Amino acid sequence: MKTGESTAIDIAPETNNSGPIGKKKSTTPLLAAPVPDRGTHRMKRGLAIFDFVLRIGVLASALAAAAAMGTSEQTLPFFTQFFQFEASYDDLPTFQFFVVAMAVVAGYVVLSIPFSIVCIIRPHAAGPRVLLLILDSVALTLNTAAAGAAAAVVSLAHSGNSSTNWLAICNQFGDFCQQASGAVVGSFAAVLLFLLLILFSALSLKNSH
């Protein structure tokens, strides 16, 4: 009887304040934000650390591609009056665009590393994640454009084209071609890593809230 009286006294002021859901309010906090459980916390932190490691990988391959193409020069040991026997990356505007674009991508990756570190420290922040997703897709486009254009010219240099009478210069400048091909392969590796970075950002955003 006494306990019944005490609950009757307790219920009345609660129904005055909060309406029909008042009883639930006494057990679970409805209006408070739900506490994220430890499982998603750890998974997001793991994704963020993997994202940081991948970003270092992208930086390495983008810098290597830019450097390999930028230092690709070859001078053949013989010469005549009429023909040029020196090949360098700035003979072809496409390769110049490649070097500049890969340098820009590498610079962007360096500047995005602090954001990645913020995402490791605060795994539940959505703002830096969305920003990284957007900027990564822009950098992916620039990287792929440079890689595709340089791949087209390298393929043309390797095999020539009979319909347009374009000769294959790789038959003479073997080292130059090899270094340029290696640079293109490095930039395609950076493209694959960017795709993985975008996937991880999207996965982290999915598991928040």
Add this chain to the structure above:
Amino acid sequence: MKAVTGESSELKSSKLKPGVNRGLSIFDFILRLAAIVGALGSAIAMGTTTQTLPFATQFIQFRAEYNDLPMFTFFVVACAIVSGYLVLSLPLSIFHILRSRARATRVVLVFLDAGMMALLTSGASAAAAIVYLAHKGNGKTNWLAICQQFNSFCERTSGSLIGSFVAIVLLMIMIFLSGAALSRRR
């Protein structure tokens, strides 16, 4: 009384948020339709480009077709694959309009959009590099500018690149929209 108004405003804001997500999904669907038009138009325009010059000799070829350059073939194939993917992803986009809170399928859509954008960009930039070479030639490698002979072939290939560049920009905006929709609470 204060708690009652607080709860009703919380209910109102949770009703508005699926509305914004639904708007983003509708915009994504419209952009997808436009990107299909762009990519398919590019593929068809490049694929039907031939030019035969009215004179001929024994040794030199005077017919230009997109097949002659493997980069143009790759461009046509990439545009066709991307437009096929966009058509197949239309049901997924409609599903996102109907269920604006779906998150896992949005992640799938973001990843596939990014992959297809990379494929299309590599095809379009390869074709653009070859078109640039065909227009300007290169003195150091003795590659002659073929556009001076094949005028309409060059014009048509240059024009067909525009549709694919538009599709690339639209795909990038679609990735932004999916990312924004994923980042919203609930």
